[in-house]
Amino acid sequence: MSKAGPSSASPLAGRLQVSAVLIGGFACILAMGTSLAIGPASIDKTAVFKELIDRLPFIAIDSGLSPIHKSVIWEVRFPRVLLGALVGSTLAVSGASYQAVFRNPLADPYLLGAAAGAGLGATVAIVTGSGDGIGAFDMVPVLAFLGAMSAVVMTYLLGYSSGARRSPSALLLAGVAVAAFLTAIQTFIQQQNVDSIRQVYSWILGRLNTASWTEVQLLAPYALIATLVMFLSRRTLDVMRLGDTEASSVGLRPQVVRFLVIAAASLGTAASVSVSGLIAFVGIIVPHAVRLLAGTSNRIVLPLSVLYGAAFLAFVDLLGRSLVSPAEIPIGVITAFCGAPFFVVVLRTSRKALA
Amino acid sequence: MNHCSVRNVCVNAGKKVILDNVSVTISPGEWVSIVGPNGAGKSTLLSVMAGLRSSSGSVHLGDTDLADMTPRERAHHLAYLPQHPELPPDMSVSGYVLIGRNPHIPLLGSEGQRDIEILNQVLEQLSLEDFQNRTLDSLSGGELQRCHLARILAQDTPMILLDEPTTALDLGHQQQTLDLICRIRSQRELTVVMTMHDLSLAGQYSDRIILLSQGEVASEGTPKDVLNPDRLSALYGARIQVMEVDSDIVVIPTRSREF
């Protein structure tokens, strides 16, 4: 290039700003670090810090913690913090992806019936006594996952049989129908088995308090694959902002892109809700906050949603278990408490975009 | 680039016939303008040529039927600008222009060095360097039109299809846009097909004109042949004179003296 001025140094406007990434990374570390250091078992905070440093490769320092305290950190707090961050980032990036695909800022990862399907699956597992949601080889996450995936597949089939190829909004309507249907079945089963209603409710309100490495291991592979696919679709999703005709004039197949991204987002959502229950609004709050902060290009919103979603849910979990310590507020209650007013804000600020 | 041949294309919407047995051939390197009254089917013909609208009949590029190509293959051969392009208001100019690179980037990939080079090249070519970080909603009509052209050129195809690229512009910007297309066309040996409303400009810039009326080709040939005052008067239902000024063709509507 003849003129290599400062303007040609960053050819991609709407490129990720370093500051936004740094702030997000810092928020993640802060929220996760604080969560590790705080808990009902009062453990010296500097010792927790030393213990963490000790685990880094090639570093050996003695934290002076008892084996019990060490196991509280590594077997209780650490998997919980990690699970919270993983669920938060997956739900947030799934929400951002749904919003991009449906070109609607209020689209939510539970929109295509994933939540209702997971709820039904979990309820069936709990009332048949095939699981209590705790520990390895438990049927709750398995059935919740299957429920969520089948619900999304049902929505897809129903939507496409009624014209979603032409307009994706048919898919949203199909999602509403499927969710209502599955919720009706779930409510019926729950009514027939009143004795387990507490367990079902504790699952529905979302929880990270039973988190162990098992849940982390269950979720991680799905979350990573799904997040990777969504992350790699960020450019394509910006092309899709031109609408189907123009997207296909530059060589995309809009239905294929939609299918790919919806599949990834649904997989991530299903895996998340299967281990953590229904944590509402994360998929709307986080992407929208990112848009306000850093811009609306999907190249920005998707990667940052991963980061800020992790920080957000780690922080909310910290609130949930420290506000009324030693009792806990269910995490889904807090996200809904922040989310409902936020929804109104999103609606008001995006009314122009929707019109 | 090969010949683009449109053979016996018919398009219907319900009972309404939009295109009725249209056949035209575009030669490599040609500048062809499609003109005709509102609703004649110009936009429809262009989108059929772009492979974006199904029709009976066929569109061939060389020996290949457009219908047998994947969208990606098609997008390597021709770039298409619709009459009313979608404009995400907060998208940046460079982000928008880079969309033209899509056919050259794998589905899950992102832009490489080459794409950025081409971006900078077309931004420079269209004097958009200073606008690259601006959002689309902050641009004037003329700037926006250059932005669209930049996206089309970034796609780097031998043929470009433009639907009324000058309609929303003032006189000066119309001329600048067409001059620009003319300059770039000779640099890149582009084939240009565009629909136009301004018959004088169509006559001055194109090698050949296709005059559509009610979905049929009413006339086709050099500007001098097609822009015949009697034919135009009948087709447009207007009083029209055609003159030659400094060997440029000029089509002028004239006022009736009856009132």
Ligand SMILES: Nc1ncnc2c1ncn2[C@@H]1O[C@H](COP(=O)(O)OP(=O)(O)O)[C@@H](O)[C@H]1O
């Ligand atoms: N999808 C459609 N359904 C019904 N009528 C259509 C459709 N698309 C175009 N038309 C009609 O076809 C005619 C030609 O349209 P168009 O190609 O846009 O004309 P032009 O670009 O020459 O003004 C118009 O009368 C228009 O109303």
Ligand SMILES: [Mg+2]
């Ligand atoms: Mg038109």
